[in-house]
Amino acid sequence: MLNINNGASKIKREILVRIAKLQLEGNLEEGVHYIPREMAPRNSESFRCCVYHDREVLRLRVMARLGHSVEDYDDEKKLSEFAREALEREKPTEPMLTVLDDACNACVRAHYMVTNACQACVARPCMMNCPKNCIAITGGRAHIDPEACVNCGICMQNCPYHAIIRIPVPCEEACPVGAISKDENGKERIDYSKCTFCGACMRECPFGAMMDKGQIVDVIRKIMEGKKVVALYAPAIAAQFRAVPGQLEAALLKAGFSKTFEVAHGADITADKEAEEFEERMERGDALMTTSCCPAYVRAVRIHAPDLNPCVSETRSPMHYTAEMAKKEDSGYVTVFIGPCLAKRKEGLDDPYVDYVLSAEELGALFMAKEIDLGSCEPLSCSSGPTASGRNFAQSGGVAEAVRIRLKHPERLKPFVINGLDAAGMKQLKAFGKAAAEGKSAEANLVEVMACPGGCIAGPSVITNPKVAAVQLKKYVSTGK
């Protein structure tokens, strides 16, 4: 698994900071043109063949940060035009992801390769065990015939020298639902009818070729227009920064938001309703219920495990309830959900109460652009806070626990946590679906599912190492009611 903070993610954040600064100076359209040149100056060390290639790739990265699909790239169109279009649009556009072909080209099709650790031994277990008979020893080394090889991996498993390796395609590997494959030119394509927007590909691509489309320009614009832009921050966001209670709120106001809402309040509503729903479902004889706050999970069920559909809780997500609360307070609010999640971008687009969804990276960039340091902010006093359990939604197990403590008979709850929808998680999911379809009672009656292993604090757009975030979340949770 890639580090959260790697070379590719740092480039992304630097672009975000530059865009935010330019926009705040009222100079985005003019200044955006120079970003690639400033980030890859002449005579600097290049990632690719030369700085000119790097600049071209940066241009495309800037496009995505402005919220465009790089598939709409046009040689003749200047970045300033893309910036203007971003400043004029009223709504973010689908799909939530975009693929940078120019960076992606580097990946070869997943295959097995014999390395020079091969001893051309006498036993030759690779040859002996190959079901397709596609390995030959020539020139003192085993060779795999790529035409005949079916990528079964038996040769690798049997080589006593560990001389055979598998070269994967990281994004395809990361995708738990098989939505990514190569087109006829070998470039990766996302099948959006299968994609759950979990963001795993984005996190795992070593070239940063799988990109989300930014909304930072839209949010800054609304703030600069003097609209009442309110920040709805997810519990996972509180775990991203080193700060004492009240400092994040102070920083958000300083950044230009006119009010802040803790999404943990919405989480309390979700937990209350889910507990109630769970009791009703158990009463009427349902075998199990699953949580519903992770939008990537819900989409995974709808598309890939439909057997489980009736078991998914009908309760809405903490984001939804918090946004509803905000819009009911004042319908003029521009609601901005802030979280580390890609799937929330899709959920937000489909929810009339949510106007924009900002990522943790974008919020961080906004703070940097405005030179706001949370630790230096005078903490605001927060009166009626949400519960500790609502704040703990951000990590795996937190939702099930929040439901449990709200039940009249908590001892009747048999929770099961699917901690991450990787291939193994998808398998568990389908197994529960099968049990539900056959009316069998499963080993659990409440299944909590988090698409990201570890929960939201390990979301695809976090800035803080999840281990550090877990410690910071604990502090945040401990100050809840």
Place this chain on the structure above:
Amino acid sequence: MSDKIKVVVCSGTACFVMGASDILLLEENLPEDLQGRIELEGANCLGYCKDGANGKAPYVTVNGELISGATVLSVMNKIREIAYA
């Protein structure tokens, strides 16, 4: 063995956004020969980000010596340099 090598990781917002949290976990990644040789501390914003001449965030000091654009690797190299000086 002489005094411990003091590593201060700036944990101000800018440094955190640019990846300081990974460096806070440095002790988990230390090779055997350096284990127990460092004293690691996360600090409030040290202010280096206010002056572009200091380079880029994240900032780390090792025995007072500033490393900009710090990574686990660059910090570790500096520690090794001091440990074997």
